[in-house]
Amino acid sequence: MLGEERRAEHEGALTEPASGRLVSPDIRDEFGLETIDMNMGPQHPAMHGLLRLILELDGETVVRCDPIMGYLHRCQEKIAENRMYPAVIPMTDRLDYFANMHNEHGYCLAVEDLLDVEIPPRAEYIRVLMCELMRLASHIPSIGFLMLELGAFTPILYAFRERERIQTIFEAVTGARMMFHYIRIGGVKADLPPDIPQKIWDYIQSLEDHFQRDFVDLIQGNEIFISRTRNVGKMTQEQAVEMGVTGPALRCTGVDFDIRLDYPYSVYPDLEFEVVTDSAGDVEASYRVRIAECLQSIRIIKQCLEQMPEGEVMGDTGRRIRPAEGEGFGRVESPRGEFAVHVVSDGSDTPYRVHYRDPSFCNMQLLQEIVPGHYLPDIMPIMGLIDPVSGGWDK
């Protein structure tokens, strides 16, 4: 039988997963029933990007969860070695494509660490303003994605309406809707258009008006939402710290780690905001943290608009960027956690080595730890807790 042969072939492939992780011993219960292997992804419509999960199921309970990445690998770090310093910035846009502004910011901080360049204060404020708008444009859809994964289709469309409006602002400022190439080494590409501060102010006001109604009242008290998310993906502080988790996924366990305050960069020390934490450490807590962070971002944006000084937006980096030999390091708080860039220079005009530490990749380690023991439908909310982006974990 052809089918039998194919099946044998298939089983052979599953005993040696590509990740090299050992397969757990054949689990049989007292009735001699086996577990079944299931392949989720990489072409799975509900998965965040191209992620493949090899699952071992005992009924509906997940016994083993093996994430396999690499389906979107684009040699970002290697390509960066062959491009001149400013030409790497558009490449960083393609990393975490849901929060590009933070990638650019992180890379520019690392190169500016190598160079001796003074960044004009107006440029710093514009950077922070854009990054916080980006955080809104990333957090609001991730709340929508979480609801989509729970089976409610509507919130994602409300969330994308907000992202769309923020993208319109980005389009006016940077000329692009997603791949901005706006933050440059030494400053930003161009000053804000004259009408944009007022537009951002108006948008933030209108968002404040309906944020509570659209993303909190509709979701938070829903009985089904609570039963699907409370105590799902539960992790302890120790677990999260050991795994190197950062961002909302860490803060929802109660650790108040935020690069913006713990390793301050740009003008964050001059701004007033709080680090939001929650103690539960489950999917519901991560939702609450994201909601509260959106409100903090709104607060930061308002302060940026009020305090923004006049002046230049580009520092003097010289015609050609050629840092002296050495190492530069920059880290920013992206919506998913700590995004860090390490640049090594050998004195030429291309970097010797660029390394990105992407939160999507590091947070993904949680899957193997916290998914086993949950039911199959719980995998998706847990993905919503981590909220990884394909371009981020594969680089």
Added chain:
Amino acid sequence: MQTVLYLLEVEPIRLLISFGAVLFLVLNLAAILTMAERKVSGYIHLRFGPNRVGPRGLLQPAADVFKLFSKENVSPGRSDLWVFLGAPIAMFIPAALVWLVVPFAPDAVVADLNVAILFFVAITSIGALGVVMAGYGSRSAFSLLGALRGAAQMISYEVPLILSLLGVVMLSGSLSLTDVVRAQGDTIWTWYFLPQLPMFLTFYISGIAEVKRVPFDLPEGESEIVGGYMIEYSGMTWALIQAAEFASMAVMSAITVTLFLGGWQPPLPFLDLGQFNWVWFGIKTALIMFTFQWIRWSVPRLRMDQLMDLGWKVLVPITLIWLFVTAGAMLVF
């Protein structure tokens, strides 16, 4: 003309013709419902829904059907072909058959069975068979999980569904649907949904679970098992499954209206439309279907264990208690 009318009085021929008419109605209803579903979801989502084909997009179902007819029917290489192809039929036939006993108006019912409620219960439970066939025949882990969920869900929710029917049967003293409607009278406060409010809500909830719609669409579970039992279907087989789902949703609304909301009866006596009373039946059924769609686009999905908890630990006790309350009240008054 005389011969045609004569033929209509011969019972088997009358049954055949009227069943044909009902089948026609069901298939068209499925098409209209897909359209309604997309429009309703569109307006809930702050978008327009289909608006390109025909005036205001009203010809969209026709375009859909044309597309589905022209698509290739793909079956997986490992599938059990007969089971795989039989499943959509096994799902569609029960959904269409229930329409036989639905009274549209005083005399407009294909077969006025004296055990119509029993017939409804028996035929609805066959629907689970089609789901299991589809999941088993596809031979994929996703569809198998969907089928097992579907079987467990539909069989569990049949219990509260049947128990919640019993109150109505006790009050009307009949298993015939036309008698149930007649017993409810032509004023809104004499319909059974008021004295049987917990039963009505239980019937409504288990009805949603029985037709596998959000928040009980676990067999479909589009975010984890992407379509579940129907994951391998394409073209017309898929269309038949969809038609079966929409037909069973429509029939569930029709039965809800018949049992609890007075069927064809007008809400107040002076609104009696005589032989056009089927309009009332249509309006009420459409309203119930609209609430199904409203719920679908508003709430997330339950998990399997929570679904079972709701069915066995909440709905069944409620129906049992209210059954005793009804029986006690009937003894006293």
